Amino acid sequence: MTQARPSGKPVPYDGMRVAAADARRRTAAGTPRLRLAQLLRLSFSDLWHERWLTFCAACVLAATLAPLGTLWGLERGVIGALIERQDRDPLMRQLLPEGAGGKRFDAAWFEHVRTWPETSFVMPNTRAIANQVDLFSTAADAPARVDLLPTAAGDPLLGAARPPEGSTILLSATAARQLGVRAGQTVRMALERQREGRAEQTAVDLQLAGVLPAEQLDSRAALASLSLLESVQSWRDGYEVADFGGGGSGPPPRTEAYPLFRLYATSIREVESLAARLEAEGVSTHTQVREIAATLGLQRNLRVVLALVGGIAVAGALVALSALQFSTVRRKRREYALLKLTGHGRGWLIALPCAGAVVVAIAGGLLALCFHAVTAAAINLHFAAHLAVNESAVRLPAGDAAVGLLAAVVISVLPALWGGWRASKVEAADELRDN
Numbered sequence: 001m002t003q004a005r006p007s008g009k010p011v012p013y014d015g016m017r018v019a020a021a022d023a024r025r026r027t028a029a030g031t032p033r034l035r036l037a038q039l040l041r042l043s044f045s046d047l048w049h050e051r052w053l054t055f056c057a058a059c060v061l062a063a064t065l066a067p068l069g070t071l072w073g074l075e076r077g078v079i080g081a082l083i084e085r086q087d088r089d090p091l092m093r094q095l096l097p098e099g100a101g102g103k104r105f106d107a108a109w110f111e112h113v114r115t116w117p118e119t120s121f122v123m124p125n126t127r128a129i130a131n132q133v134d135l136f137s138t139a140a141d142a143p144a145r146v147d148l149l150p151t152a153a154g155d156p157l158l159g160a161a162r163p164p165e166g167s168t169i170l171l172s173a174t175a176a177r178q179l180g181v182r183a184g185q186t187v188r189m190a191l192e193r194q195r196e197g198r199a200e201q202t203a204v205d206l207q208l209a210g211v212l213p214a215e216q217l218d219s220r221a222a223l224a225s226l227s228l229l230e231s232v233q234s235w236r237d238g239y240e241v242a243d244f245g246g247g248g249s250g251p252p253p254r255t256e257a258y259p260l261f262r263l264y265a266t267s268i269r270e271v272e273s274l275a276a277r278l279e280a281e282g283v284s285t286h287t288q289v290r291e292i293a294a295t296l297g298l299q300r301n302l303r304v305v306l307a308l309v310g311g312i313a314v315a316g317a318l319v320a321l322s323a324l325q326f327s328t329v330r331r332k333r334r335e336y337a338l339l340k341l342t343g344h345g346r347g348w349l350i351a352l353p354c355a356g357a358v359v360v361a362i363a364g365g366l367l368a369l370c371f372h373a374v375t376a377a378a379i380n381l382h383f384a385a386h387l388a389v390n391e392s393a394v395r396l397p398a399g400d401a402a403v404g405l406l407a408a409v410v411i412s413v414l415p416a417l418w419g420g421w422r423a424s425k426v427e428a429a430d431e432l433r434d435n
Contacts, residue, residue: 061364
């Protein structure tokens with residue numbers, strides 16, 4: 001049978017060529033939605049047809065991701081809990097000025113320090129020797145010597161308590177236990193001084209507004225307003241303080257600058273940089289930098305180990321999945337040749353194994369999460385006695401799990417891209433002729 005050219009000369013009729021051209025026209029005329037539906041239907045059918053091989057590929061991903069997820073959960077759980085404990089501990093974030101040198105800090109200096117992003121709380125403090133007082137109560141046979149600490153709103157030591165005002169104070173649990181008092185009761189503060197060659201004593205009743213738990217304040221101390229500390233210091237300096245029973249060499253002068261301060265960083269990670277800022281201004285401080293550095297260094301080292309182990313595991317998974325894709329392309333060269341012959345382009349042929357790879361990745365990722373959940377539950381149960389409330393030895397947040405699932409997709413799709421590219425290079429005529 002022959003077919004006429006436009007010029008009128010007959011040519012041989014090539015049925016396969018015409019059928020392929022007609023298939024290409026039909027495929028090109030199809031909408032993108034229909035082409036996508038065809039791609040997904042063919043991909044899912046192929047996965048179901050080779051479901052055991054699909055399951056093995058998912059297990060390869062699960063075997064890679066489950067141990068990595070557990071190790072990462074240990075880092076976020078154990079090390080993360082340690083860092084969170086230190087962040088919650090105000091003493092770890094505290095910076096104390098060294099010694100009692102001639103440095104003085106005025107209101108402008110405190111306003112300047114409050115503007116630093118590393119600063120969580122800062123306020124003036126009077127002389128340390130003037131802040132030690134003896135407290136008495138009717139329930140205790142002996143007084144308790146405590147350190148008065150100035151406080152205000154935002155103080156990490158306060159927790160949920162309101163800052164005391166006037167003649168009210170907040171006691172630490174240690175001091176309250178020694179005095180045998182609780183919130184709402186009254187304690188007496190006894191003071192003494194030497195003035196004009198004679199000893200003078202006074203006593204002031206203070207209202208106990210509350211008792212701070214040991215995790216907030218674990219020393220024998222009391223939180224009070226700055227005005228109360230200034231009054232104690234002024235009375236001991238020999239001045240007249242009306243609330244302390246009168247007597248003295250006149251009213252105290254207004255305090256323009258302070259010898260000490262109380263300063264806290266926003267987190268343990270900011271302590272070192274905050275100390276460096278103060279050092280640049282000539283202020284040396286005592287910090288817990290060594291303990292903080294040990295914890296953060298442990299976290300960094302563990303993450304390096306995780307990166308190395310993860311790199312090796314991911315490389316192994318890529319090799320295994322690449323080998324699987326290579327064997328799949330070799331087995332299905334004829335099928336790819338038929339698809340190419342019927343008008344499916346290179347992009348469609350590359351997308352076909354990638355669609356299957358995404359399904360395998362999701363299945364492998366979910367399987368890895370199941371393995372991780374079982375392992376994490378066993379580890380958390382084993383360490384339950386050493387964990388506080390709401391703490392876990394293994395903790396994998398939802399965001400990290402989503403990142404792991406995305407990593408599974410990437411690990412699975414990369415070999416599929418390579419396999420699809422090889423499939424798109426199949427010569428249809430050669431494959432069909434050989435078969």
